[in-house]
Amino acid sequence: MSEQVGLAHVFESHRKDLLAVAYRMLGSLSEAEDAVQEAWLRLSRTEAGSIVNLGGWLTTVVSRICLDMLRSRKSRREDAMDVHLTETFGSHEQVIDPEQEAILADTVGTALLVVLGNLKPAERITFVLHDVFAMPFHEIAPIIGKSEMATRQLASRARHRVRGGKAMPEVDHTLQRNVVQAFLAAAHAGDFDRLVAALDPDVVVRDDRQPGPSRVTRGAAALAKQISGRAQKAAQLALVNGTVGIIAAPRGRLLYVLRFTLRGGKIAEVDVISDPARINRLDLALLCD
Template sequence: MDELTERFEEHRPRLRAVAYRMLGSVAEAEDAVQEAWLRLHRADTDEVENLGAWLTTVVARLCLNVLRSREQRREEFGVHLPDPVVGYDDGTDPEHEAVLADSVGLAMLVVLDTLTPAERVAFVLHDLFAVPFDQVAALIEKSVAATRQLASRARRRVQGQVPTPDPDLARQRDVVNAFFAAARDGDLDALVAVLDPDVVLRSDAGAASRFTVTYTGARTVAGQAVTFGRLSPFARPALVNGAAGVVVVANGRPLSVMAFTVSGGRIVAIDVLADSERLQDVLVLPHEREGDAPAVPLES
């Protein structure tokens, strides 16, 4: 490995994290990082004092272009859930689990998708990666004052709409297991008890639905969740963006990824990706990993 490649690989995890938070797409994030690598090879970096900052700017500019293009196509192609980052909390891959533990929650990515491209770039770079406002301003071609306002507006949106998840992963898992037990039994009251009164359920079926379908309120979501009871035998515990979730697999075929946001001991958000094409792109089943045994169902 030559020196330039080695230096780039040192920055790759951060670049991938920046791109994923910007775009909410695993594939597009990887594309942005790869394009940054190609540009690095073509550039004269002899006078670059901070390679990490230079690469972050390149990736951010590529992401900004994607976001602007996406905004123009949104009415035509609809609004869909961001890609989940899925792992398995079975203790077999501690390095990957460490990455997932630092992941931004899927519920936050949903809110980030509602921001303008400039707001998203300003918030992600400054608030999540501590990039100085003057550098962000140069990137989005705004004044520093305007960039601060963009980040502040985005911050208020995130703080107002993204709940703080319970930090205890085991407690999250207990709540998710209780949800599936109640759904399996068709116990509407038990479902309502485990759901926050203002819970939000978002479901994205891909080509089958142009837009993500959203349900709100404990009773409404509980009524929808009863239908999940038949999926309980096929639900495998997973880490979805660092939080307790499940992957639903039947006959070796993934049917959905379900991300749960648990706050205050109750479920405040459920995000369901059931787009078969995207599932193939973002999901590696446990038995497909070398040396892994098939995953076990959720506890009864």
Template sequence: MTETEFLAERFEAHRTHLRAVAYRMLGSLSEAEDAVQEAWFKLERSDTSGVRNLGGWLTTVVGRVCLDMLRSRTSRREDPLEARMPDPIISAADGADPEQEALLADSVGLALLVVLETLGPAERLAFVLHDLFGVPFDEIAPIVGRNPAAVRQLASRARRRVQGAAPVPDADLARQRRVVEAFLAAARDGDFDALVAVLDPDVVARADTGPLRPATVARGAEAVARQALTFARTAPLARHALVNGAAGIVSAKGGRLVSVMAFAIRDGRIAEIDILADPERLDRLDLSDLD
């Protein structure tokens, strides 16, 4: 085995973890792959003979790459939008495959990722690396060019935002499915009252339709129920799936995906709905696990 092959083997042992870090940082599966690949290039060009913890070293490298990518978005005035939906991870209703399970560890639901989209790049890095992956503040500090105390403040500020905005969902998947089925049945029947009954009074529904059409946000059970009635036309196309490990719906027509709906269910009612209906992004999604 050559030195490059040995290095590649060690890198592959950490790839799934690195993808998980990058996905939480960027909310994009393709960009996460790019960040992991860039980490490999940096590893090839670096002398790591003195590195005792290669996984930790690679994690900070991926963090730095992702931070640069987030800052580049900001410089191009791609400001985070409340209705922007991160790339969903879709799997069959009866469970995700082992690779998806690893990528979705720590319950990274769409509701959490939507909130992370609203954080500044440094806040997002501090929260993701420390709170989700346990990286010490003194190892994050050099990445953002601040001292550990300042990084601690960044993570604390991000944590408050997340706790205040991302609902803690019901963990019982069977219960989630019953609620989603009730929503789908009410939409199919055009039953406004049944829709309101299954929605939390403060429910929020976001629809990301792509750059050519304005994204929408609806708030409150009655407003979201009225919006859901328009879903009745495409409800017959819907099928149950897991979206980031939670009960969701995918709709397809003529072999092409029309929409993905992710639900955050709290206390037996739908607290958040995130809808991806951007044709270009939908075409890039991997649906092989649904076949």
């Protein structure tokens, strides 16, 4: 019994943070409390001594519970935010401490909750865990049941929608990878024809290493002539803001990043980014063979 009491005290020390996570995911304080309580029930039935990082374990469990709740809500075709915002700000004084409710509402903001309510469940979970709570993608991926690459793309789409853009289309990473890999192989081999074949005839290249007007190169032939046989040996495939690109990092020193836009299965735009400040704003991850 004393062990259970001690575990309860430890759990209570995490409750506030868990509630903050669940509230952002669900947009409803009552449901957030339900999710946190369910996490406690699962913890109480688990051999807690075997858990290395209790805070991380609890965050993962709460996130999975919230994901199930969001999917269930969607399957019932509920108008999630219209209903839950009304509940959150109007009818739970006896369930949630009013001061706590005011603090959470002020911290998150009704506008953000409305925007988050328009995201798909997995997008919302990914956005909250990564962009709000800085959880790395390799830890989020098993929570939502997707690969790390797919998780990064979910975050990118969610981020785009939260910032007011239109929903980003689903990305075929296999196609992207094949096209970019063919481009890189042809550049290494100095194969002019294969390079041109990978490029849109009107491809546009923006290179921040070049001065003035020479920053922009247009046309497949011009780009192929410029890079044929001159690709960095250290260049390799990477995810750049959730899409397949290239990084060049000889001896571990990052020189530049290539970010691609594909249209019709061809490379239509290339951004060569070498400015350290710009690189620091990119979300980069190596792609393994």
